[in-house]
Amino acid sequence: MRLPLAFISLLLLASPVIADDLDDFIRDQLRKRHVPGLSIAIIQNGKIVKAQTYGFADKKGTIPLTTATLFQAGSISKSVAAVGALYLTEAGKLSLDEDVNVKLRTWKVPENEFTKDKKVTLRGLLSHTTGLTVHGFPGYEVGKSIATVPQILDGVAPANTAPVRVDFVPGTKWRYSGGGYTVMQQLMLDVTGKPFPQFMQETVLTSLGMTESTYQQPLPADKAKRTARGYYGDRSDVKGRWHLYPEMAAAGLWTTPSDLARFAIGIQQALAGKSGAVLSQQMTKQMLTDQKDNDGLGVFLQGEGHTMRFGHGGRDEGFDAQFTAGAETGQGVAIMINANDNSRMMSRIVDAVAKHYNWPDYTTTKVAERKAVAVDAKALASYEGRYEFANNRMITFITDKGRLATLVDGFADEEFVSETPTRFVSVDRDAYLTFAPDDTGKITGLVFKQGKEERTIPRIGPLLNTLKPSQDPDADRTRQIETALKASIQGGKSVAHVPGISPGARRDFAGGVPELAGLKSIAFISHEDVKNYGIERHDGKVSQILNYKLTTDKASKYILVYLTSDGLVTDFDVVDK
Numbered sequence: 001m002r003l004p005l006a007f008i009s010l011l012l013l014a015s016p017v018i019a020d021d022l023d024d025f026i027r028d029q030l031r032k033r034h035v036p037g038l039s040i041a042i043i044q045n046g047k048i049v050k051a052q053t054y055g056f057a058d059k060k061g062t063i064p065l066t067t068a069t070l071f072q073a074g075s076i077s078k079s080v081a082a083v084g085a086l087y088l089t090e091a092g093k094l095s096l097d098e099d100v101n102v103k104l105r106t107w108k109v110p111e112n113e114f115t116k117d118k119k120v121t122l123r124g125l126l127s128h129t130t131g132l133t134v135h136g137f138p139g140y141e142v143g144k145s146i147a148t149v150p151q152i153l154d155g156v157a158p159a160n161t162a163p164v165r166v167d168f169v170p171g172t173k174w175r176y177s178g179g180g181y182t183v184m185q186q187l188m189l190d191v192t193g194k195p196f197p198q199f200m201q202e203t204v205l206t207s208l209g210m211t212e213s214t215y216q217q218p219l220p221a222d223k224a225k226r227t228a229r230g231y232y233g234d235r236s237d238v239k240g241r242w243h244l245y246p247e248m249a250a251a252g253l254w255t256t257p258s259d260l261a262r263f264a265i266g267i268q269q270a271l272a273g274k275s276g277a278v279l280s281q282q283m284t285k286q287m288l289t290d291q292k293d294n295d296g297l298g299v300f301l302q303g304e305g306h307t308m309r310f311g312h313g314g315r316d317e318g319f320d321a322q323f324t325a326g327a328e329t330g331q332g333v334a335i336m337i338n339a340n341d342n343s344r345m346m347s348r349i350v351d352a353v354a355k356h357y358n359w360p361d362y363t364t365t366k367v368a369e370r371k372a373v374a375v376d377a378k379a380l381a382s383y384e385g386r387y388e389f390a391n392n393r394m395i396t397f398i399t400d401k402g403r404l405a406t407l408v409d410g411f412a413d414e415e416f417v418s419e420t421p422t423r424f425v426s427v428d429r430d431a432y433l434t435f436a437p438d439d440t441g442k443i444t445g446l447v448f449k450q451g452k453e454e455r456t457i458p459r460i461g462p463l464l465n466t467l468k469p470s471q472d473p474d475a476d477r478t479r480q481i482e483t484a485l486k487a488s489i490q491g492g493k494s495v496a497h498v499p500g501i502s503p504g505a506r507r508d509f510a511g512g513v514p515e516l517a518g519l520k521s522i523a524f525i526s527h528e529d530v531k532n533y534g535i536e537r538h539d540g541k542v543s544q545i546l547n548y549k550l551t552t553d554k555a556s557k558y559i560l561v562y563l564t565s566d567g568l569v570t571d572f573d574v575v576d577k
Contacts (some may be wrong), residue, residue, distance in 0.1 A: 022356045026054055026349055034235055034411055035339045037065045037228060040349075041257035044357055046265055046330035051258045057228040057338065059235060068212055070219075070227045070254045071336040072242060073321050074314025075136070077215070077253035078181050080263055082126050082298020084204050085184055086283050089122065093191045096123040096286075096297075100183065105190040107150045109183065110165060118170040122187070125180040126298050127291035131168040134161050134179030137251050138514055139243025139317050142218070146246050149186050153179070155510075160491065162510035174293040178250040185249035196248050205259075207278050208266040213255040215248045223254065228338035230318015233409040234576070235339060236554075238318035251316055257323075260334035264325035267299075267310065271327055288327055307361040315340060317514075322346045331359050343408040348428065370427050372403070372417040379421060380404070382443050383435050385462045386560075386575075389448070391536045394573060398463065404433070410576040458533040463577045464525060464547050464558040472524035481546070481561055482522050484569050488513045502570035504539030515574050518553035525549060525558070537562045540570030550574060 030038055037055035041048050053065035073080075088094040094103065099119035101108045109120045114131055124130035138160060140146045147159035155163030164179035185196055192199050197215040205213050214223060230238035245252035270277035270284040279287070287297040288310055294301045299310040302324070309332075311324030320341055325332025333353045335346055354362040380399050389395040396407040397416075404424055405412040416424035416433055424433045434447040436456075445458045472478055480500045487498035488505075491512030495501065501509070525547040535542040543565040550559040562571040 020356075022352055023052070023054075025352050029345050029349060030055055032411070033339075033341055033343055033345050033409075033413070035337050035341055035345070036061075036231060036235075037069075038335065038337045038349075039065055039067065039069060039071065039257045040336075040353075041067075041261035041334045042353055042357065043261050043265060043325060043330065043332035046268060048258060048261050048265075051261075059229075059231060065228065067256060067258055068226055070212060070223060070256060071321060071338060072230070072245075072251075072314075072316040072319040073253040073255050073260070073336070074251055074316040074319060075178070076255075076260065076312045076314035076321050076323060077245075077249060077251050078178075079298045079312045079323075080204060080210075080213075080253055080255075081181065081184065081188075081200065081215075081249035082287070083263075083267075083278055084200050085122060085126065085188060086279055086287060086297065087203055088188060088191060090280060090283055094122055094187070096126075097121050100125065100187055103191050104183075104187055107153050107186055112166060114166045114169050118172075120166060120170055120180075120183070122184065123291065123297065124170050125177075125184045125187075127174070127295045128176050128180060129172075129174055129292050129295075130170045130177065130180050130183075131166040131172070131175070132164055132177045132180040132183065133167055134164050134182075134511070135176055135508075136178045136315075137161055137182075137245060137247045138511060139245045139247075139251065141243060142240030146217075146244055149182060149189070149246060152182055152247060153186065155492070157492075160512055162491075162507070174295060178247065181250040182247045185247070188249070200248075204278055209262045210255065210259040213253060213259045215252050216254075217244050217246055217248060217252050219254060227254070228319070230316070231339040232318060233340045233342055235409075242319070243317040245316065251314075255336075257334035257336050260321075260323045260336075261332065264310075264323060264332045264334065268325065268327065268330060268332075303361065307359075313346075320346065322350065324350060326359070329360060331357060341409065343406075343411075343413040344428075345413075370417040370425060373420060375402075375418045375421050380418075382437075383446075384466075385443070386460045387446060387457045388460050388533065388535050389457055392538070392571070394460065395457075396463075396575070396577075398577070407577065458530065458535065460530055460533070460535065460545055461526075461528045461547065461560070464549075464560075464575065465577045467525050467547070469523065469525045469549070473527075477567065478522065478524055478546075478548070481569055482519075485516055485522070485559075485561075485572065486519055489516045489519065500567070500569055502538060502540035502564055502568040505537075505568075505570045508538050513572075516552075516572075520551045520553060522548035522550055522559060522561075531565065535562070537571030540564045540568065542570060 036059040039053045042050040051067045057063040120130045145158040152159045153164045200215050229241045270279045273281040302309045306328050308327045309324050314321040321336040323334035386396050397404050398407045400412045404416040406414045415427045422435045431450040438444050484500045487494040488509040491510050495509045528545040531543040542562045544563045546561045548559050550557045558575050560573045564570050
């Protein structure tokens with residue numbers, strides 16, 4: 001979707017008269033990615049030195065953002081909630097290494113073979129090492145029935161996610177679990193006897209000066225008036241402006257970048273042993289200690305020593321957020337946008353902030369000016385298509401003004417210029433693509449190189465809008481796939497009992513797949529044989545990729561359906577081209 005010229009003009013008019021190169025960079029990123037609005041707060045020497053907004057609370061450009069505009073923080077909610085749990089630990093009401101079932105009253109973690117010798121602990125909940133399931137939550141559409149926390153934990157109606165259960169021995173490995181933080185929410189409620197938003201307001205938010213923030217779901221009317229409207233990756237509206245998240249500790253915080261910056265400063269001050277902090281210096285050191293795989297207690301860690309940083313990313317339906325801060329350097333940044341953006345935009349902005357404010361030991365690549373050599377248009381077009389960058393991570397290349405560019409959310413993103421007819425380099429970083437035609441001249445993959453990393457990435461197919469539909473060789477199979485996809489929209493019992501889905505997809509689609517909402521039909525276009533490419537989706541080894549035209553009650557798109565060797569659907573990707 002292209003934003004109207006009037007919107008872009010308003011975006012420019014809303015900008016301050018005086019802008020530095022960082023402002024210009026951020027505005028350029030928003031224009032490029034068609035993001036309606038962004039709010040940022042930057043920390044230097046332990047203080048907020050810049051709090052600024054760009055763009056609007058809605059894509060129509062009618063409501064300019066302000067630094068008080070509220071955004072959903074997504075999983076950054078976990079970091080703030082973690083401080084509340086650690087406060088209760090210091091108060092003697094919780095213990096980091098005690099079986100959580102000792103203090104849980106309303107609901108308890110079901111015992112099974114995995115918890116026989118190792119129990120679920122608060123430390124494990126905070127560091128994603130308990131073996132608990134359910135990665136994240138889609139939230140609830142405004143006006144629809146909302147599940148209670150016990151219903152969510154047991155996966156019973158009207159909950160829209162699977163039951164939260166232990167499926168590997170606690171402490172043996174790391175796996176992200178929003179379900180674990182929802183167990184923590186119930187634990188905190190049981191030991192305090194207070195509603196979670198009230199406890200967090202009294203104990204953490206007010207103490208840290210996070211005066212705009214709240215965990216209340218739904219929002220009180222005065223705060224609801226000051227929110228941004230959320231937009232999906234294709235920049236379509238989130239119905240009802242946003243979703244509701246009773247999974248408050250995992251995803252329910254409404255806040256601003258300035259309040260997130262105050263949160264980061266509070267952690268920095270606590271670590272320095274300053275008075276008035278929510279947590280003691282010793283507890284803060286535990287919070288910022290790697291438990292497993294660079295995960296502390298509620299935050300992720302980067303680097304070590306004096307320049308170690310802590311932070312977290314967040315996504316709710318229609319909102320993305322990110323914060324990172326130096327544990328000892330007194331620097332940091334918090335960024336929030338009212339869109340789901342799957343590009344590298346947020347990390348590029350963090351890099352630009354680090355460069356602008358000279359963060360110590362922060363590696364930013366100085367990219368030399370790229371000089372392109374001419375490439376035959378037909379050869380350039382042959383590189384277009386989709387490649388399996390990593391398991392469950394596809395990357396798409398299109399041609400754009402004589403260059404290659406990644407296609408993300410339907411918009412051109414990272415540009416690559418040609419050094420030779422088969423070798424391309426990013427204009428943003430030292431990342432290289434080398435295309436390797438086979439004996440027939442067909443492009444079957446590329447070699448990706450960045451720093452010491454170098455690997456071959458298989459090509460999984462062309463852009464679907466370049467193909468003419470062929471006759472469906474197996475109409476019964478298509479009908480079965482369509483039935484499986486429609487069941488996946490609902491999740492729960494629907495996906496549990498429908499035939500034709502791999503065990504991994506059945507597990508991971510249990511919460512439903514809103515990307516397919518409104519699906520009416522699919523029509524066969526083509527197929528790709530990829531059985532020797534090493535592609536794996538949701539624990540299923542992919543043998544074939546079937547390409548279809550997808551019709552929903554809103555639009556026509558395309559869908560790639562991934563099948564195992566025994567014909568089971570193990571994943572799908574909805575694409576624009």
